[in-house]
Amino acid sequence: MLEDINTLGGMVETVKLPEPQQKIHDGKPFPLILSPTDQKTFTDLPSTIMWLEENRDKLKKILLKYGVIVFRDFPVKKAIDFDAFVKALDYQPFPYIGGAAPRTSVVGDVFTTNESPPDKLVDFHHEIAQSPKYPKNIFFFCEYPAKEGGQTSVAPSNLVYRKMLEREPEFVKDLEEKGVRYLRVLPDGDDNESAIGRGWQSTYLSKTREEAESKAKELGTTFEWMPDGSVKTITDIMPGVRINPNNGLKMWHNAIINAYRAYVDSRNVPEKSVYLSDGTYMKPEVMDILDETLCECASDMDWKSGDVMMIDNLQVLHARREFVPPRRVLAWLCV
Structure with missing residues (x-):
């Protein structure tokens, strides 16, 4: 681990947190948390941007190894700082097409995270895994944490895949061989009372039905218009497991439990809302085991104001716990 961090010039150090905030998986901390070696290391945002630009390739290699990096105690205070932080790493924005959760543009390429009610859990998923086009990496930024x-x-x-293969081998075999489809009825206009209330207009960044259908067909999604203006969508057959091209490992890459x-x-x-391509629905007992497995593998990060979390969206699933407002965590999706 120290060899990875030493390549960054001695300007940052690792932070250790107790479980369940941080766990050790396969001999590595999860997530990896980086902080300035002292408060004088990065005095302002420009010095941070310069360091990110100089070390962007090294940080991307470290991300491939650890899956998640949390940058803590860096001078990132506002959404516009967060936008500059991500762009310093030379990422391009991913157009938010196909996602279920309502989001609002904030500044630059920064969006709000899932705007579902605070008393609702957002279950584990890979961002937009229900689409053949999904973001490569995602960033979160905590402007201020929840009261609770x-x-x-x-x-x-990969760890989730390995454990599920041990516990439910037949299901995993079916998942790998058959893939899954996702069914969702999209409202006519956003429904902010629903965790999946993104309307067809914002889901496909379209103003007309024809434009929405065209974009959906590009993704292999079928459309059926309903009398009230909503639309039933069924995705193409999507993989439930993907191979990581960097190491050949199998990834539990889907949004099944969500x-x-x-x-x-x-x-x-x-x-x-989700079923195997042969029409078989998910078995409740298998979903319960998947729930337990995800919770067993997960680290639950308590946010601190200014934290930036960088996630490899192929290697890592994420979820959001219920909370007592206020809380403001923002997102940046990368091509």
Whole structure:
């Protein structure tokens, strides 16, 4: 671990936190937390930006090894600082097409995170895993933490895959061979009372039905318009497991548990929102085991104001715990 950090010029050090905030998986801290060696290391945002630009390739290599990096106690105070932080690493923004959660643009390429009610858990998922086009990396930034709760949980996808293979080998075999489809009814306009209330206009960044259908078809998604203006969408067959090209490991890369637990509102029935490509629905007992496995593998990060979390969206699932407001965590999605 020290060899990785030493490549960054001695300007940062690792931070150790107790479980469940940080765990050790395969001999590595999860997540990896980096902090300035002293408060004089980075005096302002420009000095931080310069360091990020000089070390961007090294940081990206470290991310591939650890899956998650948390930058703590850096001079990142506002959304515009966060936007500059990510852009210093030379990432390009991912257009938020296909996601279920309502989001609001803040500044630059910064968006709000899932705006579902604070008393609702956002279950584990890979960002936009229900689409063939998903962000490579995602960033979160804590402007201010919740009064209580509101942790962002992260889980290593390969570890989840390995444990599920041990516990439910037949299901994992079916998942790998058959893949899954996701069904969701999108409202006509955003429904901010629903955790999956993103309307078809904002889901496909479209103003007309024709434009929305065209973008959906590009993703292999079928459309069925409903009398009230909502639309039933069914995705193409999506992988439940993906291979990481950097190391050949299998990743539990999907949004199965999120769809099964959270695709619920006046339009959607969660138990029928995700199924194997042969039409087989998820078994409740298997979903319970998946829930337990994810929680067992996860680290639950308590946010601190100014934290920036960098996630490899292929290697790591994330979730949001319930919270007592106020809480403001922002997001940046990368191509």
